Each structure stands twice: as C-alpha cells, then as structure tokens.
Amino acid sequence: MPSRFELANAIRALSMDAVQKANSGHPGAPMGMADIAEVLWNDYLQHNPADPHWPDRDRFVLSNGHGSMLLYSLLHLSGYELGLEELQ
Numbered sequence: 001m002p003s004r005f006e007l008a009n010a011i012r013a014l015s016m017d018a019v020q021k022a023n024s025g026h027p028g029a030p031m032g033m034a035d036i037a038e039v040l041w042n043d044y045l046q047h048n049p050a051d052p053h054w055p056d057r058d059r060f061v062l063s064n065g066h067g068s069m070l071l072y073s074l075l076h077l078s079g080y081e082l083g084l085e086e087l088q
Contacts, residue, residue: 007042008034010077015069018087029067041074049079 002010015030041047045058062071069087076082
C-alpha cells in the first residue's frame with residue numbers, strides 16, 4: 001500500500017497533468033490541498049468504491065470548482081470507476 005506521502009504526490013501529479021492537458025482548471029488548489037484531502041478521505045470519510053450509491057456514505061463538497069481535479073484524483077486513486085483516460 002502506498003504511503004500517505006506517495007498518495008498525496010499522486011493526487012498532485014494527476015491533477016497537474018489533467019489540468020495541463022485540458023488547458024482548463026487550476027492546479028494550485030489540488031496541489032495545496034492534497035495532504036489534507038488524503039487524510040480526510042482515507043481516515044474520516046465513510047465511502048465504498050464498490051457501492052458508490054451507498055445511502056449512508058459521507059459526502060465531500062468541494063466548493064471551488066476550478067480545483068475539481070482534487071476530487072477526481074481522489075475518486076480515481078481510491079478505486080471508483082473513473083479511469084485514467086477520463087481524467088485526461
């Protein structure tokens with residue numbers, strides 16, 4: 001299993017690459033929030049990639065839409081059906 005540091009860096013790398021390729025969005029928010037998001041996502045939020053419509057799951061609301069690659073990266077890395085091709 002990857003370390004926290006490696007997961008946060010993967011979030012950063014995915015976010016930077018996708019924003020650059022799309023020529024849209026802002027990489028600063030995902031890069032700056034990667035460590036916080038990794039801890040929140042893996043230690044506090046209750047979710048299940050095998051059952052994404054689980055009624056009792058926690059919701060993660062990211063209000064700055066230009067930083068949405070943070071959420072997409074988290075979903076991809078935690079096993080939700082969001083392929084690398086869709087991120088790019």
